Amino acid sequence: MDTYIFYGIAMVFLTISFRKDKGKTRIALKKAWKSFENLLPQLFSVLLIVGLMLSVMNADVISKIIGGDSGLVGVAIAAVVGAITLIPPYVAFPTAAMLLQNGAGYMQIGTFVSALMMVGIATMPVEIKYFGKKMTILRNVCAFIFSFFVGFIIKLVVG
Template identity: 45%
Template structure:
């Protein structure tokens, strides 16, 4: 199923690119140059995260990953996933494949939902910047509410997966 979806998505992307070139070659080339620059800027961070993830997967046996982040890790697994997600500054397009790799190596889906949620919504690293623009009260409240909300997301995902099995 995944192979067909990938094929269809690449086909659609190439079709739209061809349409773009047919419509305005200059703008299409300009868009491709911008896309390449964005990719080049993101690549170093992406490679660092992939290297760290590869080291975690190689050095930690599946049993260890499952013990800390697996379905049976309980509240401590949720807490660990939430703290790591809250303090990590990783773009979403890196986070989702990283969560998939961890899932394949014993992590629980609800724990990964908490991890992704805190990663996307809670910004410990970016908190000083947020405070500067929104003030201490608004920034702290937003982050606290987002942190708590991540646990509801994890619980909701856990219920959904339990019902669907």
């Protein structure tokens, strides 16, 4: 229901914008469409990978690898996978929800998402270029360690 409300509000503001300046509104809509087109390949590839992963790995396998009973090994696996994976946030959270529904543990998913958002193994070359090798490695190591704390805090909160 909230989605329809937000779409309605967006349409109202789009109409106001269009009435105020048709040219700027058209330019903004073209830019928005270009951004959407640029996101589609990433979104499609991530959804394809997640879909294939969920079709190959059933709930039992996910529970064994990163389930609530997998312990520190499951948390470590989730942290490493999160650290090396490059997934945008708008895909990461639905992916985490799917993994939870298929048997993953909260602590493991908290660690996974935290490492995914904070650790940038895939983006290290760019980061090294701007911040230097020492700072990049220090930041990534600290973020990786912190992702474990996030997982443990989520375990304490959720139970």
